[in-house]
Amino acid sequence: MPELPEVETVRRGLAQRLQGRAIRGLSYLEWPRTIEHPVAGEFERLIAGRRVEGARRRAKLILLDLSGDYSLAIHLRMTGQVIVEPASAPRGRFARVALALDGDDELRFDDARRFGRIGLYTPADLRTRLARLGPEPLGEELTAAAFAGRLRQRRARLKPLLLDQAFLAGLGNIYVDEALHRAGLHPLLVASTLSATQSELLYHELRELLAEAIASGGTTFSSYRDAFGRAGDYYERRRVYAREGEPCTTCGFAIARMTVGGRGTHYCPSCQPFTGAGALVALPDRYQRRRVAETGGRFDSMGGGATARASHERER
DNA sequence: CAATCAACCTGGGTGC
DNA sequence: TGCACCCAGGTTGATT
Numbered sequence: 592m593p594e595l596p597e598v599e600t601v602r603r604g605l606a607q608r609l610q611g612r613a614i615r616g617l618s619y620l621e622w623p624r625t626i627e628h629p630v631a632g633e634f635e636r637l638i639a640g641r642r643v644e645g646a647r648r649r650a651k652l653i654l655l656d657l658s659g660d661y662s663l664a665i666h667l668r669m670t671g672q673v674i675v676e677p678a679s680a681p682r683g684r685f686a687r688v689a690l691a692l693d694g695d696d697e698l699r700f701d702d703a704r705r706f707g708r709i710g711l712y713t714p715a716d717l718r719t720r721l722a723r724l725g726p727e728p729l730g731e732e733l734t735a736a737a738f739a740g741r742l743r744q745r746r747a748r749l750k751p752l753l754l755d756q757a758f759l760a761g762l763g764n765i766y767v768d769e770a771l772h773r774a775g776l777h778p779l780l781v782a783s784t785l786s787a788t789q790s791e792l793l794y795h796e797l798r799e800l801l802a803e804a805i806a807s808g809g810t811t812f813s814s815y816r817d818a819f820g821r822a823g824d825y826y827e828r829r830r831v832y833a834r835e836g837e838p839c840t841t842c843g844f845a846i847a848r849m850t851v852g853g854r855g856t857h858y859c860p861s862c863q864p865f866t867g868a869g870a871l872v873a874l875p876d877r878y879q880r881r882r883v884a885e886t887g888g889r890f891d892s893m894g895g896g897a898t899a900r901a902s903h904e905r906e907r
Numbered sequence: 908c909a910a911t912c913a914a915c916c917t918g919g920g921t922g923c
Numbered sequence: 924t925g926c927a928c929c930c931a932g933g934t935t936g937a938t939t
Binding site for chain 3 (some may be wrong): 666669704706707763812855
């Protein structure tokens with residue numbers, strides 16, 4: 592799924608392919624709801640003839656700055672893909688919107704699930720749209736101390752908190768699970784109870800993870816592709832996401848999976864123990880059974896993956 | 908403020 | 924082969 596590293600990869604591709612080029616107009620519209628504009632029909636009129644002056648990213652939004660002080664904001668949501676192709680090339684099965692470019696190319700938006708959105712914004716509207724977003728995890732303003740300070744103020748559990756775009760912008764389910772594993776933090780720990788050391792470790796692991804994922808061109812799980820149609824390589828390097836039952840790359844214990852805030856959550860019960868100050872905050876009943884299973888596995892005299900796996904199968 | 912849930916959508920997988 | 928069913932997840936908005 593497109594999260595910060597995937598969106599950043601797409602942005603870089605678009606910057607390379609669109610810089611300075613003109614948008615002739617709307618050339619294809621299979622799913623009108625993709626276009627978000629208060630006045631129906633206005634989008635088509637407003638977009639025509641503008642030139643792409645730059646490609647930025649904020650959270651999971653791709654922002655194409657256009658001539659005449661407008662910005663095109665593209666959100667891929669779950670399955671969106673943006674790609675630049677010759678207008679003569681056949682459209683994909685899930686083509687939803689296309690913009691005609693100079694040089695007989697098209698900027699195409701394909702989206703199987705039809706969740707993705709494209710909006711055209713004035714600077715003021717864009718400011719409003721971006722106002723609720725939290726800091727960029729890779730931004731200079733977010734120092735380790737600032738991040739620790741934000742964590743200290745919140746009583747939410749780490750997993751849902753890190754997914755909250757108002758707390759920190761750009762993470763999704765895959766990278767939250769990966770970051771927590773790297774930092775050795777259980778997804779259900781309460782943010783405000785982390786030690787200074789834990790906050791700092793999470794900060795550094797998070798940034799390192801995102802940088803590595805961007806360097807790999809992102810994670811291709813099912814449909815994600817960059818602006819050139821290329822898949823990302825990070826999926827092979829993931830440590831816990833969609834690895835239930837497989838041995839932890841760090842300790843060999845079986846990776847576990849549970850649902851937190853309606854999200855599939857993957858973690859290593861051995862590397863990410865539910866202990867410390869965070870464990871003093873009462874755990875809702877629905878997680879109790881899981882905890883017993885974890886503890887049983889962790890303290891088993893044999894240890895290791897095989898016993899852990901057996902312990903989790905017994906739980907079902 | 909925190910947690911849960913429904914809604915938006917459909918491809919892909921499972922079981923029968 | 925077909926069909927009913929469920930799951931995946933980014934985001935918003937309503938409710939407890």
